[in-house]
Amino acid sequence: MTASLIDGKAFAATVREHVASLVAGVKAEHRITPGLAVVLVGEDPASQVYVRNKGIQTVEAGMASFEHKLPTGTSEADLLAMIARLNADPKVHGILVQLPLPGHIDPDLVINSIAPAKDVDGFHVSNVGLVSTGQKAMVPCTPLGCLMLLRDHLGSLSGLNAVVVGRSNIVGKPMAQLLLKDSATVTIAHSRSRDLPEICRRADILVAAVGRPEMIHGDWIRLGATVIDVGINRIERDGKTRLVGDVDFASTAQVAGAITPVPGGVGPMTIACLLANTLTACCRAHGLPEPEGLTA
Ligand SMILES: Nc1nc2c(c(=O)[nH]1)N[C@@H](CN(C=O)c1ccc(C(=O)N[C@@H](CCC(=O)O)C(=O)O)cc1)CN2
Numbered sequence: 001m002t003a004s005l006i007d008g009k010a011f012a013a014t015v016r017e018h019v020a021s022l023v024a025g026v027k028a029e030h031r032i033t034p035g036l037a038v039v040l041v042g043e044d045p046a047s048q049v050y051v052r053n054k055g056i057q058t059v060e061a062g063m064a065s066f067e068h069k070l071p072t073g074t075s076e077a078d079l080l081a082m083i084a085r086l087n088a089d090p091k092v093h094g095i096l097v098q099l100p101l102p103g104h105i106d107p108d109l110v111i112n113s114i115a116p117a118k119d120v121d122g123f124h125v126s127n128v129g130l131v132s133t134g135q136k137a138m139v140p141c142t143p144l145g146c147l148m149l150l151r152d153h154l155g156s157l158s159g160l161n162a163v164v165v166g167r168s169n170i171v172g173k174p175m176a177q178l179l180l181k182d183s184a185t186v187t188i189a190h191s192r193s194r195d196l197p198e199i200c201r202r203a204d205i206l207v208a209a210v211g212r213p214e215m216i217h218g219d220w221i222r223l224g225a226t227v228i229d230v231g232i233n234r235i236e237r238d239g240k241t242r243l244v245g246d247v248d249f250a251s252t253a254q255v256a257g258a259i260t261p262v263p264g265g266v267g268p269m270t271i272a273c274l275l276a277n278t279l280t281a282c283c284r285a286h287g288l289p290e291p292e293g294l295t296a
Pocket residue numbers: 050096097098099100121141142232243262263264265266267268269270271
């Protein structure tokens with residue numbers, strides 16, 4: 001079997017177009033412009049690229065973008081004071097603090113200082129609790145993007161065996177909750193799971209979010225499985241820097257039914273879902289109907 005490719009880049013473009021058309025409606029009918037504030041502390045080169053792309057795509061969707069770039073040495077107290085100002089700003093419907101933060105700042109403290117209704121990353125402990133109890137929440141962007149790709153590719157996930165490899169708060173745990181809400185039978189595994197290849201071979205849906213380059217091989221994959229690769233790992237190969245996932249693409253594509261590539265799979269969905277969450281947050285803040293098809 002040669003797997004079909006799940007084109008996250010193309011799907012993300014359709015999500016962004018959908019968001020942009022809904023934003024245009026909100027602006028025309030209600031004279032409200034959804035606004036997203038992104039805070040970057042420090043000069044991590046990858047984070048700078050992600051923040052720039054978030055700003056560009058926010059403006060392309062017709063929303064207001066507020067970028068706050070702070071020096072690496074910014075104190076935790078100053079960052080918390082900035083978030084308090086953004087929490088109180090009616091033009092700002094979504095707030096995102098780009099991760100990772102410099103080592104002297106406690107990310108949990110910072111994330112939990114964001115007003116839950118403006119927490120478009122869905123990382124605040126209130127949103128974590130709401131997602132895990134299946135209630136209306138801000139849903140983390142990367143798992144939401146994976147769910148959209150899976151629903152689009154498979155239709156119903158009900159009764160399917162889903163294995164999530166990775167237990168991070170940002171991807172693995174919320175991904176498992178979303179799959180469970182869609183009635184999949186969910187296993188969370190990780191790099192220390194015993195018999196990991198055997199666990200993976202049971203999966204109709206395999207979500208790889210373990211953060212280890214090309215760890216999952218074709219002989220771990222059930223014939224025809226749908227494989228979602230969340231990994232974004234930069235490696236040196238043949239004297240060049242390359243971007244690879246957590247899945248060995250060549251061997252897995254021989255066995256899987258469908259697979260997301262890296263790059264061009266899950267990554268672009270993350271920012272598309274951030275725009276979707278910002279619009280959702282804006283609609284909720286103003287008592288407008290929930291935008292359709294943009295959340296879990
Ligand atoms: N506050 C947050 N911080 C971080 C998040 C997040 O969701 N919220 N996720 C990542 C970084 N990230 C967005 O912030 C992100 C990562 C990757 C992509 C993406 O489109 N990747 C491309 C490849 C890009 C490249 O060449 O480097 C792809 O996979 O096709 C978008 C967003 C950590 N921090």
